[in-house]
Amino acid sequence: MTDQTGQLTGPFAIMLIAPGVGDAVESLGTALRTRSSLSPRVREIATLTIASHYQSEFEWSAHEPAAKNAGFTTSQLDQLKRKQIPDGLDEAEKAAVESVILLLNAHSLDNPSxxxxxxxxxxxxxxxxxxxxxxYSMLAVALNAFPAQNSTRFQNGGVSDPAESSREPRVGPSRSAPVQR
Known part of the structure; x- marks a missing residue:
């Protein structure tokens, strides 16, 4: 993704800082987008669950159009942004969202999950x-570490004043609350 001047933005700009690693990161992203057995709906709802968890406006903005193209409604995406499991998901989509939430919060899946x-x-x-x-967690963390690349801050809990993007790192509990049903 590029800005109006043709400069890379978001995680792609960060990848240029360490291009050897950045190339490998981008190769993984390409494989996940083009060689995955997951449906586009599962990939996009999982990606937006991660974007919501990390309050990554760049990831959200980059993937919201693809999620809408995959058939998700504005209402479903709004629920996800509010840390709720969206209504109307099929069983596989719901299992994907629940699995991502567990991985992000508990860092593992229990046996039933x-x-x-x-x-x-x-x-x-x-x-x-x-x-x-x-x-996508790695990209969100990178975007949060280099706030200029995540310039439009996440609504409902994110930084709204660009001057705050140089804030001290937060210590303590995650900024994200678990998804509630």
């Missing part, structure tokens, strides 16, 4: 979901 995810997504699908979660 693992069994449900494998039953609905397949073992390969779950593995790809885990890698997707790690990839």
């Amino acid at each position: 693992y069994q449900k995810a494998v039953a609905l997504l397949g073992e390969q699908g779950l593995a790809e979901l885990v890698w997707l979660c790690g990839y």
Whole structure:
């Protein structure tokens, strides 16, 4: 993604700071987007769950159009942004969102959640979901570490004043609350 002057923005600009690693990161992203067995709906709802968790406006803005193209409604996306599991998801989509939430908050899946995810997504699908979660979490953390690349701040809990983007790092509990149903 580029700005109006043609300069790379978001995580792509950060990747240029350490291009050897940035190339590998982008290769993983390409594989997740183009060689995954996950449906576009599962990929996008999982990605936006991660963007919501990390309050990553760049990730949200980059993936919201794809989620709408995949058939998600504005109402469903608004629910997700408010840390709620959206209404109207199919069982696989719901399992993906629940798995991502567990991975982000507990850093693992309990046995019933693992069994449900494998039953609905397949073992390969779950593995790809885990890698997707790690990839977009990594991008969100990078965007939060380099706030100029995440310039439009996340609504409902994010920084709204650009002057605050140079704030001291937050210490303590995550800025994100668990998703409630």
